[in-house]
Amino acid sequence: MDGKLEILIAKLQEASSKADLQNAVFLLRDHYDVDHVVYHSVNQSREPYAALTYGEDWVGRYLEKDYARIDPVVQGCYQKFRPVDWKQLDWSGKAARSFLGEAISAGVGNQGLSVPIRGPNGQFALFTVSAKAADDSWQRFTSDHLSDLLLVSHFMNQKALEFDDAEDRTISRQLSPREVDALSLLANGQSRGQASETLGISEHTLRVYIEAARLKLGAQNTTHAVALALSHGLIIL
């Protein structure tokens, strides 16, 4: 990690508004001499957030067409832990190829590296660097700066969460152990009858737990409660 980047990261950690993050991606783009630097959250229920160097037209089209659903970068990164080079992704499929063509003509660049970032409560975001480059020089670039990009993506997301989590998204009350047991068993496919048997309690008691958990989570129904508990990390499959 060279000194210049340390300064950029320090600046990032001092960021006090979303505008500072927007500024940071431009600084990063210039620092690495790439075409684009993009940080964006990938979530449906919460309000989306992004700090990026793409043009407004491409961003608008991406959102309008809901490209996140077919974008192989998003889909692929969701399945992986380590940073993903765009070349490694599956670009077969009609939708993916036409999307790729459109992206390239929008000036996104033919090469890209995307870092998946996962936060609490099911948060998922991507930090991406993209450029127009030959395969070998791009490979050199990514392996040289992998650690840097990991750190930048981490601090970028940390800041984004700070600004975003102002509107508290955290669960007010924790679930009781029994409530966790109940939702866990349901999430693992057991019916209420099976789950109550597993726990050695009456089915009614199990229902009380589910209902209590449902209220705490503000869920509409059992499936919703399980989904919320899962994505909030309150239960683990």
Place this chain on the structure above:
Amino acid sequence: MDGKLEILIAKLQEASSKADLQNAVFLLRDHYDVDHVVYHSVNQSREPYAALTYGEDWVGRYLEKDYARIDPVVQGCYQKFRPVDWKQLDWSGKAARSFLGEAISAGVGNQGLSVPIRGPNGQFALFTVSAKAADDSWQRFTSDHLSDLLLVSHFMNQKALEFDDAEDRTISRQLSPREVDALSLLANGQSRGQASETLGISEHTLRVYIEAARLKLGAQNTTHAVALALSHGLIIL
């Protein structure tokens, strides 16, 4: 990042077995001159994995008593994105305090920093460094090595996933767009009736999607299917 650590990370990336990871935590402990270095996955349904420098007695007791459920480190890290200093955690509560006492007498150390790590499919792991130290010197240590620890935790988890995911946990077939729609709406708390209305299709058609998705996922019921889809990243809440 000094050269010594770069070598350790390079060694880590060359690791070819779980024994290498076990070895790595000892190297890291010596390198940082701390009391303990711990990497462990925190998952219920999948087989747990850990590479750590704790004594067997403490590990055994931790597992036996299922301390992960009350350990404020685990509980706290679940809710946070940035590394957590143990001092910041909530140690009130009877169970937490008695656990803390037991941990300290087991030689864990009074200071600790834990890095939450999240992987795909709901994976969650912790990378922890702990020592017996005064507050100020510990603070200096953690702020000096924060970036290092972030990188180490990342590569450690990457390796752990490589070894663990040998037994393929991936879904065989992808879900169709409509199936994704259906499960997404259910995961967001809509009933079948509401969801079918949202999509502008008959309730029966929606049922067909749910059923198809359920079969593809090998789920027992709708809630199970939603849970599987969520934790496999096929749908996003």
Place this chain on the structure above:
DNA sequence: ATTTCCCTCCCCAGAAATGGCGAGGCCGAA
């Protein structure tokens, strides 16, 4: 010591989900 959770149990009736039967059209791949 009082309150506030948590755990446990019971009954009932209406709403919703499930499982299995069937059918047709469309599109892309082999």
Place this chain on the structure above:
DNA sequence: TTCGGCCTCGCCATTTCTGGGGAGGGAAAT
């Protein structure tokens, strides 16, 4: 072109879940 997958619709019977009542004991926190 034929096969498989996807999207769309309908009906019926059974099981399961949901939402509303209550009720008691225990542990922990303020």
